[in-house]
Amino acid sequence: MTEVVDAPLSSESPASRPFLDVRDLRIHFPTDDGLVKSVDGLSFSLERGRTLGIVGESGSGKSVSSLGIMGLHRTTNAQVSGEIWLDGDELVNAPADFVRRLRGRKMAMIFQDPLSSLHPYFKVGAQIIEAYRLYNDVSKKVARKHAVDLLGRVGIPSPDSRVDDYPHQFSGGMRQRAMIAMALACDPELLIADEPTTALDVTVQAEILDLIRGLQQEFGSAVIMITHDLGVIAELADDVLVMYGGKAVEHAPVREIFHAPEHPYTWGLLSSMPRMDRARTERLLPVPGSPPSLSDLPGGCAFNPRCRYDVLTDGKALTETPVLLPVPGKPGHSVACHLAAERRRKIWSEEVSPLL
Numbered sequence: 054m055t056e057v058v059d060a061p062l063s064s065e066s067p068a069s070r071p072f073l074d075v076r077d078l079r080i081h082f083p084t085d086d087g088l089v090k091s092v093d094g095l096s097f098s099l100e101r102g103r104t105l106g107i108v109g110e111s112g113s114g115k116s117v118s119s120l121g122i123m124g125l126h127r128t129t130n131a132q133v134s135g136e137i138w139l140d141g142d143e144l145v146n147a148p149a150d151f152v153r154r155l156r157g158r159k160m161a162m163i164f165q166d167p168l169s170s171l172h173p174y175f176k177v178g179a180q181i182i183e184a185y186r187l188y189n190d191v192s193k194k195v196a197r198k199h200a201v202d203l204l205g206r207v208g209i210p211s212p213d214s215r216v217d218d219y220p221h222q223f224s225g226g227m228r229q230r231a232m233i234a235m236a237l238a239c240d241p242e243l244l245i246a247d248e249p250t251t252a253l254d255v256t257v258q259a260e261i262l263d264l265i266r267g268l269q270q271e272f273g274s275a276v277i278m279i280t281h282d283l284g285v286i287a288e289l290a291d292d293v294l295v296m297y298g299g300k301a302v303e304h305a306p307v308r309e310i311f312h313a314p315e316h317p318y319t320w321g322l323l324s325s326m327p328r329m330d331r332a333r334t335e336r337l338l339p340v341p342g343s344p345p346s347l348s349d350l351p352g353g354c355a356f357n358p359r360c361r362y363d364v365l366t367d368g369k370a371l372t373e374t375p376v377l378l379p380v381p382g383k384p385g386h387s388v389a390c391h392l393a394a395e396r397r398r399k400i401w402s403e404e405v406s407p408l409l
Contacts, residue, residue, distance in 0.1 A: 070138055071098035072275050073122075073243060078135035078145075080114075080121045087348040091117040093299040095135075096377070101242065104269065104276040106290030106307065108283060108322065112344045114299040115279045116165070119245045122277075123162055124152035139243065158188045161241035165248040167228035171220040177231045178204070178216030185238040203234040207264055226257035230264070237268060244269070245277045250285060262288055283326050287311060292385070295319050298345055298355030301377055305386040315380055315388040315397050317360050320405045338408065354391060362400065366391035 080092040092114045099105045107115045120126055122137055127149050137144040139160065144152050164170040172180060181200040182193065189196070197216070204212035207230040220228055229249060236244060246265060250258040266289060269276050278289055286293055286307065293310040295303040295318065303316040314320060321340035342359040345351055353371045357363040363370035375389040390397065 070141060072101045072140055073099040074136070074138040075118075075122065076136040076138070078118060078121060078137060079133070080117050080126060081132040083130060083132070084348065089348045090299050090350065091347055092121060095296075095299075095301055097294050097301065097304060099243075099275045099277065101275050102269070102273050103291045104278055104289050106278045106280065106286035106293045107296060108280060108286055108293060109296035110281060110340075110344050112347065113296040114347075115296055116247050118296075119162065119247055119277060119279055122243075122245065123156060123160060124149070127152070154188075157184055157241065158239045159241060160243040160245070161236035161239070162245040163229075163232050163236050163247065163249050165251055167225075167232040168220060170232060171228060171235075173220055176217050176219055177223065178218075181216075181231070181235050181238055184235050188239050199238070200234070203238060204231065206268075207231070207234045207237075208260065209234075226253055226261070229253065229257075229261055233261075233264065233268070237272070240272055242272075242274055243277070244274045245279070247279045248281075249278075250280070250282070258285075265289065283311075283322060295322070298350055299347055300355065300389065301387075302356065302375075302389045303387070304377065305380075305383070305388075309383065309386050313383075313398075314401065315383075315386065315394075316390050317362055317392075318356050320401065321359075323409055324405065354389075362392060365396060 076096050078092055078095040082089040082091060095118055109115055121133060124144060126133055133145055135145060178200045181203060182196040185196045185199055201212045201216050204216055209215050209227060209230055223231060250261050290307045293305060293307050294301055297318050303319050324338040325340060340359055345355055351358055353373055354375050357370040369391040375391050377387045377389040380386040380388055381394055
């Protein structure tokens with residue numbers, strides 16, 4: 054039997070911390086082309102029963118940060134630093150055995166591509182049974198019944214027979230449901246969903262989102278929803294973290310992000326999103342340019358080569374990296390931008406908002 058490794062002691066009482074507290078997380082990868090700074094100084098917190106949406110373009114560091122929380126970079130050449138506190142336990146410097154025993158029981162992840170995440174040689178039910186028996190001392194018969202119940206709960210038809218099917222016998226939506234069932238096998242307190250609706254048709258997307266919402270209400274889990282789809286964020290999230298170039302550039306309640314965002318990158322994301330709630334005569338305005346290489350980030354603000362307003366910062370956008378700071382008069386809203394608060398709000402109200 055594997056020995057349970059004691060968790061490192063916390064200098065603060067668990068009651069004084071958020072359930073999940075990420076502090077100055079950095080995940081860098083040495084490569085032949087230089088150091089790739091996939092996550093570079095990320096901080097956020099999350100309470101039980103709340104949903105945090107993390108948005109940004111591909112390559113912004115969303116998925117890498119979630120894998121870091123799960124401790125899945127330990128087998129790579131990643132350089133990980135900072136702190137990740139989960140229910141009072143620090144994970145970055147914890148023994149690998151301790152973190153491994155938390156996966157599935159305390160925290161779980163729904164991966165982006167269920168076809169590659171589910172083992173093709175094992176039946177779906179067998180994979181759920183294995184995940185459940187890893188942390189529960191039960192017979193195979195009891196674990197099988199639990200797997201059938203889970204498949205039924207996530208909407209798999211005829212779970213008694215489908216439990217013995219292989220992943221390739223499931224449709225894309227059913228595979229995603231099976232991944233959710235596996236993630237929920239041990240009732241985790243933190244659920245990370247990485248692009249859970251990618252490549253699914255609109256009807257199945259809505260069903261998956263409803264499923265995640267219902268399961269969160271049932272179990273009271275903290276949820277991190279990683280996506281590039283702002284519609285998904287509007288549907289599920291309580292708070293939103295906007296990432297760019299491996300950093301957080303804005304963090305706010307979901308209503309603030311959609312109705313009074315403060316960062317030019319967030320404005321660009323909103324401007325490139327179609328609206329279904331009202332008529333729109335203007336063309337969508339994509340964010341100009343391309344995301345930066347994480348091994349060769351521009352100096353100053355990483356967004357400055359694509360920002361229409363960098364000339365209004367008196368040169369700071371080219372030389373100084375902005376820090377995520379609270380927005381005056383907006384509790385829970387932080388932004389990393391060199392533009393003055395008054396100027397940002399004037400640009401939003403006069404130039405950006407009328408076009409949305």
